[in-house]
Amino acid sequence: MALYRQRLPQLDGQPFLADGRLETTLVFHDNLDLPCFAAFPLVLDEEGRERLSSYFVPYLELARARGVGFVLDTATWRASPDWGARLGYTMADLARVQRASVTLAEELRRRFEAAGTPIVINGAIGPRGDGYIADTSMSPAEAESYHGHQVDALAATETDMVSAITMTYAREAAGIARAARASAMPVAISFTVETDGRLPSGESLAEAIAMVDDETGGYPAYYMINCAHPTHFAGVFDDDGAPWRRRIGGIRANASRTSHAELDAATELDPGDPIDLGRRYRALREGLMRHVCVLGGCCGTDIRHLRAICEECLD
DSSP, X not given: OOSSXXXXXXXXXXXXXXXXXXXXXXXXXXXXXXXXXXXXXXXXXXXHHHXXXXXXXXXXXXXXXXXXXXXXXXXXXTOSHHHHHHTTOOHHHHHHHHHHHXXXXXXXXXXXXXXXXXXXXXXXXXXXXXSSSOOOOOOHHHHHHHXXXXXXXXXXXXXXXXXXXXXXXXXXXXXXXXXXXXXXXXXXXXXXXXXXXXXXXXXXXXXXXXHHHHHHTSOOSEEEXXXXXXXXXXXXXXXXXXXXXXXXXXXXXXXXXXXXXHHHHOSSOOXXXXXHHHHHHHHHHHTTOTTOOEEEEOTTOOHHHHHHHHHHHOO
């Protein structure tokens, strides 16, 4: 049985870490060719699994050294029907990918979990389209049907929860939350935001969270912000009385201050300033986001950034 599906320990308010950004690290630091930016094929052979383990180990060691929990993503962000088909994977292949990804996460948990440092296995689910652009348009029902295959496959494993990561519009996120509810899986929803703090669809965070909560009866365990630098979204939390703000439970920011269009066109990774990023995380948590407990990274971040975040945010 899944260890934490019935009670996610990060909801108790203690800090949890997550990793930086798997795909950008593999492509730009390890010089791997990842067609469609998909890491999931690596779980199907021994060399690929070793690559993935080597990526996660420093983060897991950091969490254990700091005495905090860790949200361990599976390498399944692109393991959905359309992206799988582009890479030649059938639905049966993708179900095998989900199982193999969770098996790898279980092996890592057995190696690194200790008393007081729980490791939550999180099934990563990406958007049907691009993670930077709102280039698809599904209703919540359509999104539930599309993503339900992946949610169901993950629910049949030891996965503790699922997360919709880099969501660009609220209706798709609502569909994933509906699919998770149908499978009795805890779910977190993580929205991509632009330099103005809005989703690529133009929706504000407040509007997006309200839409998903209204559609699902408030089912998501919490929401996150990803794929943007803190300078892009810090201003949206100026209203201390906004109840939606307390629904934000995690930050996975970009290293770079540049826009998504600039990042898409870049041929080199912009690592930004890890120390400054850590200080900005601290400022957010000391200000109007004191309730945020999951601290990780997104595009361009690596173990240096997470160490800096730990230095600033953890005692």
